[in-house]
Amino acid sequence: xxxxxxxxxxxxxxxxxxxxxxxxxxxxxxxxxxxxxxxxxxxxxxxxxxxxxxxxxxxxxxxxxxxxxxxxxxxxxxxxxxxxxxxxxxxxxxxx
Amino acid sequence: xxxxxxxxxxxxxxxxxxxxxxxxxxxxxxxxxxxxxxxxxxxxxxxxxxxxxxxxxxxxxxxxxxxxxxxxxxxxxxxxxxxxxxxxxxxxxxxxxxxxxxxxxxxxxxxxxxxxxxxxxxxxxxxxxxxxxxxxxxxxxxxxxxxxxxxxxxxxxxxxxxxxxxxxxxxxxxxxxxxxxxxxxxxxxxxxxxxxxxxxxxxxx
Numbered sequence: 001x002x003x004x005x006x007x008x009x010x011x012x013x014x015x016x017x018x019x020x021x022x023x024x025x026x027x028x029x030x031x032x033x034x035x036x037x038x039x040x041x042x043x044x045x046x047x048x049x050x051x052x053x054x055x056x057x058x059x060x061x062x063x064x065x066x067x068x069x070x071x072x073x074x075x076x077x078x079x080x081x082x083x084x085x086x087x088x089x090x091x092x093x094x095x096x
Numbered sequence: 097x098x099x100x101x102x103x104x105x106x107x108x109x110x111x112x113x114x115x116x117x118x119x120x121x122x123x124x125x126x127x128x129x130x131x132x133x134x135x136x137x138x139x140x141x142x143x144x145x146x147x148x149x150x151x152x153x154x155x156x157x158x159x160x161x162x163x164x165x166x167x168x169x170x171x172x173x174x175x176x177x178x179x180x181x182x183x184x185x186x187x188x189x190x191x192x193x194x195x196x197x198x199x200x201x202x203x204x205x206x207x208x209x210x211x212x213x214x215x216x217x218x219x220x221x222x223x224x225x226x227x228x229x230x231x232x233x234x235x236x237x238x239x240x241x242x243x244x245x246x247x248x249x250x251x252x253x254x255x256x257x258x259x260x261x262x263x264x265x266x267x268x269x270x271x272x273x274x275x276x277x278x279x280x281x282x283x284x285x286x287x288x289x290x291x292x293x294x295x296x297x298x299x300x301x
Contacts, residue, residue, distance in 0.1 A: 005209075006208055007228055007231045008208030008232065008235040008259070009232065009235055009236045010232040012229040013229050014229065015224050015227060015229045015230050015233070015241065015244055016223070016224060017245070018224075019222060019223070020222075020223045022220060025113045025117070025121060026113075027143045028121060028125075028139055030146065031140075031142035031146065032124070032125075032134075032139060034146070034215075035134055035139065036133075036134065039187075039188065039189060041133060043133060045262070050210050050262070053210070062228070065113065066211070066226050067113065068114070071121055071124070072117075072120070074124070075124055078124065078127070078128075083127075083128075084124070084127040084131065088123060088127045089120060089127065090116070090119060090120060090123065091120060092114070092116040092120065
């Protein structure tokens with residue numbers, strides 16, 4: 001499967017500068033990320049989250065919102081690290 | 097390597113999450129509450145902490161650097177210690193550095209790999225900072241990108257693009273605008289925008 005890694009230098013279009021207030025969903029995912037990657041919890045590292053996001057299909061990497069990507073990656077890592085049973089989470093697949 | 101000869105779906109960063117992701121978030125929080133790792137109460141406390149971190153706090157730090165040479169020297173060598181003096185608590189990791197703009201050198205910050213940003217000082221990054229188009233282009237055509245933000249640098253000004261990582265984050269110290277010698281520190285702080293601390297704009301009066 002093709003992976004998306006370093007985007008630096010690739011051709012791309014005009015930057016959409018629209019401001020966007022974080023939703024409650026966004027804030028909770030943001031908080032989860034900060035806590036789980038903190039030295040105190042250290043459930044996984046930021047680089048592990050990035051590695052997981054980079055393993056997504058292009059449909060997910062570009063089709064999910066930023067915080068949807070983070071949540072999916074953290075869910076996969078919580079299972080991978082044995083903190084949560086796979087059966088406890090319904091992780092949306094790329095086509096959903 | 098990814099191909100770029102076909103269109104990508106439009107970013108969904110301006111929309112509400114899909115129901116499936118709302119459900120997944122509830123499942124994760126429930127599972128974590130049942131584990132020893134994390135409680136939902138900690139998530140709520142973390143949200144409250146983050147809401148106190150906004151570009152207004154960063155602007156205070158910049159204005160203090162402009163008026164207080166000793167503070168500026170501290171910020172150069174120990175940004176977390178300087179931030180603590182104006183009430184911004186910083187984590188022990190990652191490293192935070194200040195990038196000083198001068199008449200001859202302008203800095204702009206990006207995270208090409210994802211979205212690393214000086215969150216403890218500025219809060220969460222704007223959507224455009226995390227966007228594919230900003231991350232792809234600013235390292236290759238920074239002057240064109242700055243022009244989109246209304247910033248035109250003199251041809252003789254060097255432009256340095258700095259790429260953040262999970263281990264090292266940057267805050268731009270913009271150039272103090274001319275003719276502001278009479279302004280109080282709080283008035284100076286009100287001139288400093290978030291975008292000027294990322295480096296896509298300059299501070300003007």
